[in-house]
Each structure stands twice: as structure tokens, then as C-alpha cells.
Amino acid sequence: xxxxxxxxxxxxxxxxxxxxxxxxxxxxxxxxxxxxxxxxxxxxxxxxxxxxxxxxxxxxxxxxxxxxxxxxxxxxxxxxxxxxxxxxxxxxxxxxxxxxxxxxxxxxxxxxxxxxxxxxxxxxxxxxxxxxxxxxxxxxxxxxxxxxxxxxxxxxxxxxxxxxxx
Amino acid sequence: xxxxxxxxxxxxxxxxxxxxxxxxxxxxxxxxxxxxxxxxxxxxxxxxxxxxxxxxxxxxxxxxxxxxxxxxxxxxxxxxxxxxxxxxxxxxxxxxxxxxxxxxxxxxxxxxxxxxxxxxxxxxxxxxxxxxxxxxxxxxxxxxxxxxxxxxxxxxxxxxxxxxxxxxxxxxxxxxxxxxxxxxxxxxxxxxxxxxxxxxxxxxxxxxxxxxxxxxxxxxxxxxxxxxxxxxxxxxxxxxxxxxxxxxxxxxxxxxxxxxxxxxxxxxxxxxxxxxxxxxxxxxxxxxxxxxxxxxxxxxxxxxxxxxxxxxxxxxxxxxxxxxxxxxxxxxxxxxxxxxxxxxxxxxxxxxxxxxxxxxxxxxxxxxxxxxxxxxxxxxxxxxxxxxxxxxxxxxxxxxxxxxxxxxxxxxxxxxxxxxxxxxxxxxxxxxxxxxxxxx
Amino acid sequence: xxxxxxxxxxxxxxxxxxxxxxxxxxxxxxxxxxxxxxxxxxxxxxxxxxxxxxxxxxxxxxxxxxxxxxxxxxxxxxxxxxxxxxxxxxxxxxxxxxxxxxxxxxxxxxxxxxxxxxxxxxxxxxxxxxxxxxxxxxxxxxxxxxxxxxxxxxxxxxxxxxxxxxxxxxxxxxxxxxxxxxxxxx
Numbered sequence: 001x002x003x004x005x006x007x008x009x010x011x012x013x014x015x016x017x018x019x020x021x022x023x024x025x026x027x028x029x030x031x032x033x034x035x036x037x038x039x040x041x042x043x044x045x046x047x048x049x050x051x052x053x054x055x056x057x058x059x060x061x062x063x064x065x066x067x068x069x070x071x072x073x074x075x076x077x078x079x080x081x082x083x084x085x086x087x088x089x090x091x092x093x094x095x096x097x098x099x100x101x102x103x104x105x106x107x108x109x110x111x112x113x114x115x116x117x118x119x120x121x122x123x124x125x126x127x128x129x130x131x132x133x134x135x136x137x138x139x140x141x142x143x144x145x146x147x148x149x150x151x152x153x154x155x156x157x158x159x160x161x162x163x164x165x166x
Numbered sequence: 167x168x169x170x171x172x173x174x175x176x177x178x179x180x181x182x183x184x185x186x187x188x189x190x191x192x193x194x195x196x197x198x199x200x201x202x203x204x205x206x207x208x209x210x211x212x213x214x215x216x217x218x219x220x221x222x223x224x225x226x227x228x229x230x231x232x233x234x235x236x237x238x239x240x241x242x243x244x245x246x247x248x249x250x251x252x253x254x255x256x257x258x259x260x261x262x263x264x265x266x267x268x269x270x271x272x273x274x275x276x277x278x279x280x281x282x283x284x285x286x287x288x289x290x291x292x293x294x295x296x297x298x299x300x301x302x303x304x305x306x307x308x309x310x311x312x313x314x315x316x317x318x319x320x321x322x323x324x325x326x327x328x329x330x331x332x333x334x335x336x337x338x339x340x341x342x343x344x345x346x347x348x349x350x351x352x353x354x355x356x357x358x359x360x361x362x363x364x365x366x367x368x369x370x371x372x373x374x375x376x377x378x379x380x381x382x383x384x385x386x387x388x389x390x391x392x393x394x395x396x397x398x399x400x401x402x403x404x405x406x407x408x409x410x411x412x413x414x415x416x417x418x419x420x421x422x423x424x425x426x427x428x429x430x431x432x433x434x435x436x437x438x439x440x441x442x443x444x445x446x447x448x449x450x451x452x453x454x455x456x457x458x459x460x461x462x463x464x465x466x467x468x469x470x471x472x473x474x475x476x477x478x479x480x481x482x483x484x485x486x487x488x489x490x491x492x493x494x495x496x497x498x499x500x501x502x503x504x505x506x507x508x509x510x511x512x513x514x515x516x517x518x519x520x521x522x523x524x525x526x527x528x529x530x531x532x533x534x535x536x537x538x539x540x541x542x543x544x545x546x547x548x549x550x551x552x553x554x555x556x557x558x559x560x561x562x563x564x565x566x567x568x569x570x571x572x573x574x575x576x577x578x579x580x581x582x583x584x585x586x587x588x589x590x591x592x593x594x595x596x597x598x599x600x601x602x603x604x605x606x
Numbered sequence: 607x608x609x610x611x612x613x614x615x616x617x618x619x620x621x622x623x624x625x626x627x628x629x630x631x632x633x634x635x636x637x638x639x640x641x642x643x644x645x646x647x648x649x650x651x652x653x654x655x656x657x658x659x660x661x662x663x664x665x666x667x668x669x670x671x672x673x674x675x676x677x678x679x680x681x682x683x684x685x686x687x688x689x690x691x692x693x694x695x696x697x698x699x700x701x702x703x704x705x706x707x708x709x710x711x712x713x714x715x716x717x718x719x720x721x722x723x724x725x726x727x728x729x730x731x732x733x734x735x736x737x738x739x740x741x742x743x744x745x746x747x748x749x750x751x752x753x754x755x756x757x758x759x760x761x762x763x764x765x766x767x768x769x770x771x772x773x774x775x776x777x778x779x780x781x782x783x784x785x786x787x788x789x790x791x792x
Contacts, residue, residue: 023537024250052377056540056551056568066536066557079553081540081568085377085391088398092540113380116576124214139207139605140718141683148215148717155215155716160682162689163726166766179687180637182666187639187684208684209639212716227713234641278644297651304648315644315737602640 005049005084005091013039018096028092030077036095037105043082043091044110051091053083054107057117059097059125063151075099076127080107097127106132124149172200177590179208185282186601188575190590197587202579209601217565221531222248222322225565230316232567233603235278236271236546238307240603241320244565246401247541247552248322251534252504260324260497261402262444266337267319268543269433269440270307273344274300275546275598276384276426276433283423283595284355287364292351299347302340309333322532323505324498334441341434348430355423365419369581369593372417379577383548383570385597388425389417395544406443409436422596463513504532531560545570547598571597571604621786625755628672628698630660632750635671637691640678642705642737654740659747668694673750674727679707680720692727698759700730702750705737712736724764728774 003011006027010017016035021028031039043051058079062072074096082091095104106129107114118129119138126147129135137144143161146153158166178189187208193201213232217225229244230237242264249256281296304314309330311317319326355361373389386393394411396404412428414421491508498505506525511518524530534556542551548570555564574597581593636646650656650664657663665671668691680688692701703723706712709732711721723729730753733746753759762771 024253024539026539028538053380053382055380055542055549056553056566058553058566058568060555060564060566065563066559070536070557079566081551081553085393090399090540092538111380112375112378113573113576116572120572137207139210141207148212153717155212155219157717158682159717160685160720162686163720164766166721166725179684180691185638185643208681208687209679210681210683210718211640211679211714212718216714216716231641234644278647294652297647298653301648301651301653314648314739316641 005043005051005089008046008049009039009042009091012042026090026092028094030094030096033095033097033104036093036107039093040080040107040110043093048087049084049089050086051082051084051089053085054080054111054113054117055083055090056081057107057114057121059121059127059149061125061149061151072096076102076125078104078121078127102126103128103130105130108132123147126150170195175587179205182286185595186599186604188599188601188604192582192587192590194587199582199585199587199590202582204575204578206575206601207605210605211602213567213606214565217562219561221528221560222534222562223525223532225562226318226320227316229567230318231602232569232606233275233545233547233550233571233600234315235598235600236268236275237315237317238267238271238319239543239545239550241318242268242402243541243543243545243550243552245320245322246543247539247554248532248534249499250539250541251537251554251556252322252501252532254323254499254501254504256324256499257496258403258445259328260499262440263325263329263497264320265402265404265407266437266440267307267310267325269436270303272433272546273430274303276430277303277344279546279595279598280351280355280423280426283592283598284351284361286591286595287361289355289358289361292354295347295350295354299344302343306333306337306340309336321498321505323501328493328497337437337441341437345431345434348427352427362420364589364592365423365596367416368419368585368589369422369596370416370418371577371581375580376417376577379580380573381548381577382573383545384422384425384429385548385574387411388414388421390415395542395549399542401541401543403440403443407436407439409433409439419592419596426598529560533558533560542568545603547571547574547600547603550603567603567606569603569606571599575599575604620790621757622755624786625757629751629754632659632661632673632747632754633663633665633671634661634673634675635666635668635691635695636664636675636677637688638675638677639680639684640705640707642677642707645737645740645743646675646677646704649740649743654744656744656747659744659751661747668692669696671695672699674699674701675704676701676708676723676729677704679705679712679714680723680726681718682720683718685720685726688723689726700750700754700759701727702731702733702746703729704733704743704746706734707736709734721766722764725766726763728760728762730758730760 006029009029013035016032017029019030043049060077063075065072076097078095078097080093097104106118118132121127122135123137123139124147144159173194175192175194179187189205191203192199213228216228226241229240232240277296277300281293285293308314311319373391376386376389382393390413392411392413397411409432412425414425491510494508502521507518507521512522536556536558538555540551540553542549550570551568553566554562557563674692703709708723711719731746731750733743735742761774763774765772
């Protein structure tokens with residue numbers, strides 16, 4: 001029987017996967033942060049999977065998710081979308097990140113595309129990436145204080161470089 | 167004794183050869199580029215944060231301004247993502263209309279890109295011709311959507327309005343005009359020695375490098391990888407259409423130019439096929455009975471003169487052309503919790519009015535279930551993906567746009583290093599960087 | 607305009623002649639950042655042909671241009687660049703705010719966007735619209751020509767705290783009046 005990428009992943013890393021779902025057909029696995037490097041390597045280097053694209057990398061802030069009705073164990077989740085050109089597979093990997101120690105492993109050495117995406121996540125959410133060669137702001141300017149896509153950053157709090165503050 | 171020193175040169179963020187705002191800090195050895203540092207973010211307008219502060223339907227104007235050269239594709243991508251989240255399907259005719267409009271947008275995008283990069287190499291007349299062709303296509307877009315550029319035409323569960331009468335004939339005429347311009351431009355550029363030599367073997371990059379950087383779209387296809395979301399994960403009705411995915415071999419600027427030119431032709435073919443395959447929409451229904459303007463009807467009802475009102479047809483405002491009841495079913499999904507009612511119902515009866523209000527008022531609106539989806543569509547520059555997280559309320563919890571330009575800009579230094587300083591202009595032109603999408 | 611004294615007659619007609627010459631030879635600097643750039647292109651090209659108004663020749667150097675077209679959203683990261691470009695332009699200079707983002711910030715009321723470039727540089731003509739249609743742009747251009755003809759320049763910035771204008775601190779003391787005095791003195 002043909003196994004989906006998610007089933008293959010579950011078989012290999014059953015102890016590291018905390019949660020899976022396939023809402024609307026998007027296969028998703030939530031993994032422990034310490035297993036990220038190994039899972040990524042497995043996804044990239046297994047010939048039956050061959051996830052050669054790191055299509056998207058972003059994060060979600062779950063502070064007061066659904067008005068506080070849904071409690072998440074960790075504040076942030078870093079979300080990876082992988083794509084396999086050869087097999088036309090897609091998979092989503094999520095890594096929960098704690099607010100106090102917001103740090104995950106960098107995937108720069110596996111996919112070059114991770115470099116800029118991780119810089120963007122650092123810029124917008126303040127999540128650090130261990131082993132990133134050049135982790136600095138990418139969209140905002142260096143003088144900017146805080147991380148704008150965090151839910152506790154007011155959307156209209158301005159920090160102008162020149163001109164009046166309002 | 168001679169001494170060699172490297173020279174730092176800053177290009178941008180406001181520079182004639184930069185169609186968007188981007189800054190490149192180059193290290194030059196003579197005229198050779200040794201290193202490039204790219205600085206982006208000059209047009210960061212917080213698309214993602216703004217979407218979290220508005221309702222789903224209100225996100226569409228923000229998506230227009232992501233890739234502002236082909237706004238309809240962004241609209242379609244966002245609408246499809248929300249529909250996937252809701253788990254709804256839309257009528258066949260609406261799907262065809264979405265495809266037609268996306269492909270028109272793709273042609274306008276490529277026209278702008280090729281025209282502007284030709285202009286930067288001195289071929290001003292090609293730019294004028296191509297903008298002329300774009301103007302023809304915008305007239306089509308304007309006819310249906312009511313706006314030229316930032317259109318917000320697509321709705322969750324359908325499109326704003328059906329095609330207008332006589333649109334198909336007009337479209338065929340304009341497509342013929344656009345084809346003429348393409349042939350003209352091809353004659354002016356392809357065998358043009360100057361243009362050819364400036365592009366050939368410049369900005370070459372291998373497919374392996376591009377895949378590692380996550381680059382998609384014409385840029386990747388020029389390097390010989392036939393990855394197209396329309397073929398790989400067909401959405402809407404792309405699996406029913408016959409079109410080719412043009413690819414290059416070298417991965418240089420010339421290939422990127424050829425791929426874009428070939429894609430425009432394929433897009434025009436898709437539009438023609440859509441018109442042939444499209445299921446018939448409503449024909450001009452003859453309205454029977456007394457017709458009164460909506461406002462007059464409301465006035466009458468306020469005065470208590472309600473007798474016979476139910477049988478009356480409401481004559482809607484001419485600007486609502488194509489969004490009245492006779493068109494409504496063809497282009498909207500049959501879901502009252504998602505889709506605005508037909509205009510006669512909104513103006514003519516209380517159920518329609520309530521339905522309308524329930525969808526546009528704060529605290530009501532479209533409410534997808536708790537969950538997350540990622541949906542890619544083929545944008546003009548590559549895979550345009552929307553990742554939406556819903557918490558069950560009427561505001562998106564998180565909207566992430568995967569911009570096709572972003573990885574391209576990350577890989578651009580690899581194309582530039584080793585080339586001459588003057589090669590920056592054609593290479594950057596072939597990228598078609600759109601700052602609105604890059605910085606969001 | 608005074609015709610009674612000989613010197614007065616001379617002054618006003620020189621001013622008039624200068625204004626007339628300037629208004630039909632607008633060298634513009636298109637500071638194109640965003641979506642409005644597409645409509646700017648459309649206005650400049652064959653269909654709408656801005657050249658009919660003597661404004662068909664964009665200069666991409668601030669030192670050679672006399673009208674700054676700020677086309678598209680200005681973010682806080684971009685604002686110092688805009689100010690620098692404005693300061694580099696030679697007098698007399700005019701500024702056109704093209705599109706609603708440059709006029710007021712538009713619907714980008716958020717942490718990254720400047721709410722109207724008139725908080726940073728003085729603006730002469732506002733062309734609202736998101737983006738403005740080419741007809742709208744041409745209308746704005748004609749209004750600018752009238753302003754140039756009258757020899758007027760905006761010298762005020764908008765202060766978001768007081769909701770009023772305040773005088774801009776500009777480099778140099780150039781005004782059109784001073785310029786005419788200078789010509790007269792030779």
C-alpha cells in the first residue's frame with residue numbers, strides 16, 4: 001500500500017510527533033522542537049519523499065487564540081511548508097515555540113531559502129534561529145523596537161525615523 | 167606600483183532601473199560585480215497584520231495591492247484559500263470567469279515586465295507598444311470589474327458580477343490586438359542584436375540552485391524545470407484546459423524573456439478556450455411587470471404603501487450591472503452564510519436585507535471553522551500561496567502570503583556575481599520584482 | 607498685478623513669462639514606489655500621453671528635475687530617502703502627492719506607513735484615488751500648471767498633533783520672488 005508522506009513520517013518519528021491532522025487535505029505534523037533538524041533531514045534526503053522545496057516558512061502567534069477560548073501549550077508555532085517536485089507531495093510541519101525561550105534550529109544548511117524566511121520570522125515575531133549565519137531584520141529597519149506581527153504589538157504603533165511621531 | 171581596491175556602489179532604493187524600491191549594495195572589482203547585498207522592506211505595508219484587523223471580505227482590497235500588476239490572481243488565490251477553509255465549491259461559470267480574469271492579469275504582468283526591461287535596454291518603442299496592449303486588456307478588466315487596477319472583483323464564494331453582454335466579442339477583438347503587439351514586439355526584440363547580446367548568457371543560474379532557494383514560476387521554468395502550479399496542483403478548471411508550460415534550457419536572461427513571451431501566448435489560448443467551454447450564463451431575461459428604482463421602492467415602503475410591492479421588480483442601479491438576481495446564481499455559490507444575496511433581494515425584501523447585513527456587520531460576517539489551510543496558485547512570478555489560520559471568528563487569525571518574488575530576490579546575488587555592472591539592468595529587469603508582493 | 611508703475615508692470619510680466627515657460631516644461635522626478643506606478647506608466651504612455659502637457663520627460667536625477675511626483679506608499683523606512691531626494695532638488699520645486707497613500711496614508715493606517723507625505727515634505731498638489739485614474743492625474747497636472755503659472759509654492763508641513771499646517775524648515779532661502787529680484791538686479 002502506498003503510504004502518504006505523513007504516514008512515513010509517523011512511522012519514522014512516532015515518539016517525536018505530538019499531533020497530526022489533515023484538515024481539508026493538508027497533511028500536518030506538530031513535532032518536538034529538538035527533532036526539527038532530524039525530521040527536516042529525513043524529509044529532504046529520503047528518496048521516496050524527496051522534499052526539495054522549502055516552499056514557505058512563517059510563524060503564528062497564538063496569544064489569546066479565539067479570544068482565549070482555545071488554549072495552546074506554547075505561544076508561537078513556526079510553520080514549515082515543504083514541497084516535493086518529483087512526487088508532487090506537500091506537507092506542513094509545525095514546531096511549537098515557547099515565549100520565554102523563543103529559539104528553534106535553523107534550516108539554512110539544508111535549504112538556502114530558509115535564510116531569508118528565517119530572517120523575516122525573526123523580524124516579525126522575534127523568534128531566534130540557532131545557527132543562522134546572518135540573523136538581522138529584513139523588512140523593518142534596525143532602529144525599530146519590538147516585533148510587529150506579535151499579537152501584543154498594536155497595529156498602529158509607529159516608530160518613525162524622521163517626521164513627527166503620532 | 168599599481169594598487170587594486172574594491173569599490174562599494176549603492177544602487178537604489180530610488181533608481182531608474184529599479185522598478186520597485188530595493189537597495190543593492192555592490193562590491194565592484196573594476197566593472198565586475200564581486201558581491202551584492204540586497205536590502206528589501208522599503209514597501210512594507212503590513213499586509214499580514216492589516217488582514218488580522220479586518221473581516222475576511224475586507225481583505226480583498228489588501229490582496230489587490232500585493233502584486234499590483236496582476237491583482238486578480240491575488241484575489242483568486244485568497245478567495246480559493248478561504249473557500250478551502252470553509253469547504254465550499256463555487257459554480258462552474260464563476261470558475262471560468264476567475265480563470266479568464268487571472269489569465270488576463272498574467273498577460274498584463276508579463277507585458278509590463280518585458281516592456282519595462284526592454285525600455286531599460288533602450289527599446290523605448292517596445293515599452294510603448296506593450297503598454298498599449300496592456301491598456302487594451304485593462305479596458306476589458308474595467309468593463310467587468312469597474313476598475314482598472316485595484317479591482318477587488320473576486321468574492322468568497324464567487325465573483326462580484328457576471329460578464330457583461332457582448333463581452334466575448336470584445337475580448338476576442340482585444341486578444342487579436344494584443345497578439346499583433348506581441349508579434350510586433352517579437353520582431354523588434356528577438357532578432358535585435360543589441361537586445362540579444364545583452365541578454366544571452368547573462369544572469370545564468372542553474373536549476374539546482376533555484377530549487378534550493380525555493381524559486382518558482384517563469385524564473386525556474388527558464389532553467390528547465392517545468393513546475394507550474396496550474397499543472398502540478400490544478401485548481402479551478404485548469405485541468406480541463408489545454409495549454410503548455412514553456413521552459414528554457416540555459417537559465418539566462420534570454421530564456422526568461424522567451425518563457426514570458428511564450429507564456430503570454432499560452433494565456434491568450436487559455437482565455438479563448440474558456441470562452442468556448444464556458445457554460446452558458448443567464449441570457450438577457452425580459453423583465454415583466456412594473457419596474458421601479460430601489461430607492462423609490464424603499465420610500466414607498468416607508469410610507470406604508472406596501473400593497474403590490476412583492477410582485478414588483480426592483481430596478482437596480484446601473485453600476486450593479488451583472489450582480490443582480492438573474493446573474494447571481496451563475497457566479498455565486500449557493501451558501502447564504504458566505505455569499506451576499508442578489509441586489510434585488512437586498513433592496514426588495516427583508517430576508518435579503520438581513521442576510522446582507524449579517525454578512526457585512528462587524529461581529530457577524532463569514533465564519534470559517536477553526537483550522538488552517540495553505541493554498542497555492544500560479545501567480546505571474548511563481549507560486550503565490552496563502553496560509554490562513556482561522557479561530558472560528560469573523561476575523562482571520564493569521565494570513566500569511568507566500569510571495570513568489572521573495573525567494574527570487576534571495577537568489578538574485580547568485581545571478582549577478584561575476585557579471586558586469588551593466589548586466590545588473592537586464593538581469594534585474596528579467597526578474598520582474600514587484601515590491602508590493604516582496605515586502606507585503 | 608499692478609500696471610500703474612513702470613517697475614510694477616515689468617515685474618508682473620516677467621513673473622508671468624517665467625511661470626508660462628516653467629509650466630510647459632515640467633521635468634519630473636517620478637519617485638515610484640508602489641501600485642500607483644502602474645497608472646503613472648499608463649498616463650505617461652501613448653493612450654493618455656502626458657507629453658501633451660509638456661511633462662513627458664521624466665528625469666531620474668533630482669538635480670535635473672523640478673517636480674517631484676511621489677507615486678505610491680511611503681513607508682517609514684523609505685521616508686528619509688524621500689526627504690533626501692527632496693532636499694537634493696534645485697529650486698524652484700514642486701511636489702505632487704500621487705495617490706491616496708501619499709496624501710493621507712490611505713487604508714494603510716499601520717505601524718509601517720507614513721500617514722501622508724505632507725508630514726515630511728511640503729506638498730503642492732494632492733491627487734487622491736487608489737490609484738487615481740489617468741484622467742484624474744491629468745487634472746492634477748493641469749492644477750499644478752496653474753499653480754506654477756501663479757508662481758506659488760507650498761511651504762507648509764502638516765502637523766498631526768495640532769491638525770494644522772506649520773512652516774517647513776527648508777534649506778536655503780530661495781523663493782520665486784527673490785529669484786525675480788535677483789534677475790531684476792542684473
